[in-house]
Amino acid sequence: MLTLTYPSSIPDLLPADTKEDASAAQSPNDEVIIAVMGPTGSGKSTFINLVSGANFEVGDDLESCTTAVAISPPFQLDGRSVILVDTPGFDDSNMSDTDILRLISGYLATSYKKGRMLAGILYFHRISDFRMGGISRRNFEIFRELCGETTLKNIIIVTNMWAEVPTEAGKRREHQLETDDRYFAPAIVAGAKLLQHHNTKESAEAILTQIVHNTPLPFKIQQEVVDKKKYLDETAAVEVLSNDAQVMEERHKREMEEIRRKMAAEEWINQGRARREKAKREVEAEQQRINDQGLHEKLRKDRMNQKVEARLREELRKLEKKKRKEEEEEEVSRRLEALEEAWGLKLDMGSPIAIILTLLMVAVIDFSSH
Ligand SMILES: Nc1nc2c(ncn2[C@@H]2O[C@H](COP(=O)(O)OP(=O)(O)OP(=O)(O)O)[C@@H](O)[C@H]2O)c(=O)[nH]1
Numbered sequence: 252m253l254t255l256t257y258p259s260s261i262p263d264l265l266p267a268d269t270k271e272d273a274s275a276a277q278s279p280n281d282e283v284i285i286a287v288m289g290p291t292g293s294g295k296s297t298f299i300n301l302v303s304g305a306n307f308e309v310g311d312d313l314e315s316c317t318t319a320v321a322i323s324p325p326f327q328l329d330g331r332s333v334i335l336v337d338t339p340g341f342d343d344s345n346m347s348d349t350d351i352l353r354l355i356s357g358y359l360a361t362s363y364k365k366g367r368m369l370a371g372i373l374y375f376h377r378i379s380d381f382r383m384g385g386i387s388r389r390n391f392e393i394f395r396e397l398c399g400e401t402t403l404k405n406i407i408i409v410t411n412m413w414a415e416v417p418t419e420a421g422k423r424r425e426h427q428l429e430t431d432d433r434y435f436a437p438a439i440v441a442g443a444k445l446l447q448h449h450n451t452k453e454s455a456e457a458i459l460t461q462i463v464h465n466t467p468l469p470f471k472i473q474q475e476v477v478d479k480k481k482y483l484d485e486t487a488a489v490e491v492l493s494n495d496a497q498v499m500e501e502r503h504k505r506e507m508e509e510i511r512r513k514m515a516a517e518e519w520i521n522q523g524r525a526r527r528e529k530a531k532r533e534v535e536a537e538q539q540r541i542n543d544q545g546l547h548e549k550l551r552k553d554r555m556n557q558k559v560e561a562r563l564r565e566e567l568r569k570l571e572k573k574k575r576k577e578e579e580e581e582e583v584s585r586r587l588e589a590l591e592e593a594w595g596l597k598l599d600m601g602s603p604i605a606i607i608l609t610l611l612m613v614a615v616i617d618f619s620s621h
């Protein structure tokens with residue numbers, strides 16, 4: 252028995268002509284190769300062990316079991332030498348679906364490159380599953396993209412675990428799977444078969460008999476990767492997966508964007524607040540400066556005004572004094588003239604009598620002006 256394990260990077264680098272192909276040693280060209288695929292825990296390894304005598308590990312708990320592509324020993328069936336290829340199931344508890352697809356497509360691509368074509372694929376589905384939910388449907392969708400349309404006649408959808416469900420309920424589910432467009436109906440219409448497996452060797456052989464004489468056809472992923480030299484990431488099967496991954500990535504991106512936007516908005520608000528506060532402080536400082544300056548100016552002006560006023564007042568006082576003196580002098584000379592006239596005198600202004608009279612008159616004038 253040969254077990255092939257493909258590092259996850261190999262199919263990424265497909266077209267697979269650069270990697271050593273372990274599958275080349277698997278069987279002579281006349282051997283019929285049939286791959287067994289389906290969700291984890293659907294009974295693939297159990298089926299292969301039962302019919303081929305292989306001893307693949309079978310899961311007995313909730314953990315996924317098969318983690319690599321594994322080839323059964325050849326066994327005889329209906330005159331043909333048959334080998335079965337066990338594959339890890341999607342929804343593995345330890346590996347991502349992308350890694351599983353890498354393993355499977357890595358095997359399919361390299362064996363196809365070596366001229367080993369599959370006679371068909373068995374796709375396992377537990378009839379005991381009372382629902383074929385989104386994940387099961389998506390798994391089958393990936394499988395469909397891996398196979399392509401034209402090879403569906405080489406596909407058998409195997410329902411098993413019939414003992415786990417009341418017969419009538421099982422039949423109702425089988426009918427629904429067969430006829431409902433959300434499930435297997437489109438694939439069946441396109442040529443796939445739906446067969447029951449009852450966990451016996453005879454039942455397993457009856458299923459394989461339906462496929463061993465098929466004309467091997469290249470599956471879509473083999474054509475994409477080998478013939479069209481596409482990278483695995485560009486294949487339709489990966490697209491189904493990457494749609495999920497894309498949705499998650501986009502959601503993640505949106506959330507990150509939202510966080511970034513909020514942070515930027517907060518930063519902007521904080522910066523704005525800081526700018527406003529700074530501007531406010533500057534305005535206040537400027538205001539203060541202007542006020543201080545105004546006060547100084549006012550004080551300066553006040554001081555200046557006071558000085559001017561004092562000077563003006565002094566000037567005025569001097570003028571008034573001068574005017575008063577002139578008026579007094581005028582009055583004195585007017586009165587002296589009146590006296591001269593009254594007394595018929597002609598006073599010499601420098602004479603003692605004139606001085607005495609003048610002083611007297613000044614005193615009188617002063618007295619009367621007060
Ligand atoms: N009742 C019943 N149990 C089965 C049948 N086939 C498998 N089982 C049980 O289902 C469990 C899982 O079986 P496996 O053969 O390991 O399933 P698998 O599809 O190879 O799982 P992975 O390797 O994880 O992908 C085991 O406990 C089996 O004993 C069946 O036809 N009927």
Ligand SMILES: [Mg+2]
Binds near residue numbers: 308309310337338
């Ligand atoms: Mg297994």
